[in-house]
Amino acid sequence: MKKILLFMLALMLMVPTLSAEAASNESASKGKVLLVASSTNTLTFTLTLKDGKVDPTGYFLDELAVPSMRLIKEGYQVVLATPKGDIPVMDKVSNNVALFHGNQAALDEALDFVQHDPVMLHPIKIKDAIAEGLDNYAAVYVPGGHAPMNDLMQDKDFGKVLRYFHETGKPTAFLCHGPIASLAALDDPAGYRKALVSGTFDEQAEKSKNWQYAGYRMTIYSNAEEYSVEENVLKGKLPFYVADALQIAGGIVEHAPLNEGHVVRDRELITGQNPASDHMIAEELVNALAEKH
Numbered sequence: 001m002k003k004i005l006l007f008m009l010a011l012m013l014m015v016p017t018l019s020a021e022a023a024s025n026e027s028a029s030k031g032k033v034l035l036v037a038s039s040t041n042t043l044t045f046t047l048t049l050k051d052g053k054v055d056p057t058g059y060f061l062d063e064l065a066v067p068s069m070r071l072i073k074e075g076y077q078v079v080l081a082t083p084k085g086d087i088p089v090m091d092k093v094s095n096n097v098a099l100f101h102g103n104q105a106a107l108d109e110a111l112d113f114v115q116h117d118p119v120m121l122h123p124i125k126i127k128d129a130i131a132e133g134l135d136n137y138a139a140v141y142v143p144g145g146h147a148p149m150n151d152l153m154q155d156k157d158f159g160k161v162l163r164y165f166h167e168t169g170k171p172t173a174f175l176c177h178g179p180i181a182s183l184a185a186l187d188d189p190a191g192y193r194k195a196l197v198s199g200t201f202d203e204q205a206e207k208s209k210n211w212q213y214a215g216y217r218m219t220i221y222s223n224a225e226e227y228s229v230e231e232n233v234l235k236g237k238l239p240f241y242v243a244d245a246l247q248i249a250g251g252i253v254e255h256a257p258l259n260e261g262h263v264v265r266d267r268e269l270i271t272g273q274n275p276a277s278d279h280m281i282a283e284e285l286v287n288a289l290a291e292k293h
Contacts, residue, residue, distance in 0.1 A: 069110070
């Protein structure tokens, strides 16, 4: 009986110790960064091309892993959120050592991160991040892949997130196709997407009014880069081009030559053009966060 009592006492003493350690880890963090990914995946959604073909899409590996791992290395706590609170799916095309400059170790590290890191295994819903309080987050980051063209660009909850970060001037970063999700801040993002797909110019002009990033300098995957993807990867035509979508809404879109890394920062908005910009946007985001401290 005495041994049992001593064992129970030991457990009681351990609880506050563990809690204190967890609190210490939390306080040691420089802050939380909201990593937002699409819920679009090969099982429930596809990106329908103009000719009726479908693209089994998802996030691009390097675009999600490289900035996330850099943020963690710098002492930030990364929290993954998706519209449905599900684990996002990687676009299999991005499991490619060429995107890691031929560095197999870097590819393996990124794969290990997305497959095993607790950040990736325990996502929350975007609406839960809002309920928690966006004041708890120092920045938001959205990687690319074609997936954001489906849900994130018309997600009302993500629109609320973007409006908060815009009003507070906190770093807001997007890479490759990711900047298309910035259109979620429109009054009627679903209506704008529908107009883009249908090619209804008057409706596009009407639905893209009052975008909070109109007049901002930015970049996104270029039409020239997209033409190559359509021909060599998709074997079909996309429903619309993301660069055009931002320009119609009032974005000042800039591009580097084909497949060259390029990052543009204008006020709180940080955008990267393509997968080659992964390390560049990570660096720019870390710098922007440091300026806020």
